Every structure is written in structure tokens, then in C-alpha cells.
Amino acid sequence: MLLKFRKRAVIALVVLSLICASLCVTIGVYERREVDFEPRFTEPDTDNAFYYGDNVFNESGFGIPNCTAYAWGRVYELLGEKPHLCTGNAESWFEYNKVNGIYDYGLEPELGAVACFKNSSGGHVAVVEDIDNGVITFSNSAYLGREFYLTTASVDSLNPGQEGWSFQGYIYPASFTSKKLFINSNRRVSPLDGLNLRLHPSVGSEVLDTMPEKSEVFVTEVSRCGGYFWGKTTFGGKTGYCVIEYTESVF
Secondary structure, eight states: OOOEEOOOOOOOOOOOHHHHHHHOEEEEESSOOOOSBOOOOSOOOTTOTTTTTTOHHHHTTOOSSOHHHHHHHHHHHHHSSOOOOOOSOGGGHHHHHHHHTOSEEESSOOTTOEEEEEETTEEEEEEEEEEETTEEEEEEOOTTSOSOEEEEEETTOSSOSSTTOEEEEEEESSOOOBSOOOTTEEEEEOOTTOEEEESSSSTTSOEEEEEOTTOEEEEOEEEEETTEEEEEEEETTEEEEEEGGGEEEOO
8 A cells, every 4th residue: 555645633433333324324226326426537518617617727718628727627526616726837736735735645546636747848637537447547638739538557557647757646635435336236355354244334233244355245235334335235145234445346
């Protein structure tokens, strides 16, 4: 796991399992409902105010096509409020954020994170739209170039950008959880020591069984409780809940 530089407060939270279960919110059964993050794989319309009409770069005459105008607008869209990102050139974004202590930053890709690059002649910023099967997908725009395009890189890459660009790091405007919680799909247990199947979607709930690493389960429902997303599944004839973040997709 790559190092993150986080401003974290340690919060202790103990909730009785039955109370927690009653407070959980069901995300969806047999369908995917909006959670926190919806990836953008298509170009925004020109009447989209986040990217055009209400975009600070657009107002100053440096709108799309422009990587900074796009990334600023994309974060605006995700947050639902104007971000406190740098409004200067792309190569300034990472240091501006770091020096001013605005958002968390680090070297690990996360959904909605702004990837920052620089080279001898300028810089580039892009937004992480997807992290799946070891591949990061970024959405981009290019100054005086393409209005919108996608790029990919390996999660293991120390420089997840185009050749010749120097990677500075990621800016994390917020924590997002993917919509891609595969309801009605197969998942594989990731932890080496297995994963607990619990009676209720709560870390304090009774453990029904421990599913070994690489066990495959079928998720029929997803709920959020206690800061985790829980998948309802059946294993060894027992039906319960497991933390879905500790599983991976089976294709």
C-alpha cells in the first residue's frame, strides 16, 4: 500500500449490532442505485454549468478544451459545490494544495482524485474515474486539443501518465465510494486470512462463518452501515453479510 499523507481524526464508534442493522440503508436489490460516485466516461454537454457556464476557467477565457477547466469542473460536479482547487496552471495544482493545506493528498489512486503531472514545459491534471482489475481510468481534457478523452494506467505504475510527464501525486477533494458495487454478481474474497460472514451488516454482529481467501460468493443486496458497504450472500448454507470492500470482482 502506498503512503498517504492524511489529516485524519481517530474516531471510536461502538454500535450494538441489532441497532446498527436497523439503521443501515439498503442500497439496492437487483438494481444499482446511486451511492456516492458515478464515473464519467463521456464528454459533458456544453450546457453543463459545472464545466461551462459556472466554471471559473470558462469565465476567465480558458475553458474547455483545457485540462484545468475540465478537472475543476469535474470536481465541482462530484462535490456539488465549487472546489478550492488551484485556478492557475496545471503544474501548480499539487504544490498549491499542499502548501495551503486544502485537501488531503498522496500517492495512492482513489475515485475522484485529481492526478497531477508536470514536465519542462507545463503540466497536466486528470481525474480518476475508475479503479478496477489493476487498471486506473482517468478522464481528461487538453489545452487547445481534445475536449474530452480517457486514459488508463496500471495501479502499480510509479508514473501513471504519458511518457515524459513527471507524476507529482493525487489530490483528494473528498472520499467517494463507487457505484460499481456489483449487485447480482460474483465476488472473490481478498484477505489472506479470510473474511467473516456476519448475521447482520455490522462489525459487532455474530460471525456465522469465515470464508477463506479466494472463496467466491454471489452478492444479492448491498447495504451501508458503520462506514462499510456490506454484501448479502450465502456461504456454506448460511446467509449473512460480508464487507464488500474486502472482495473483488470475478469476471
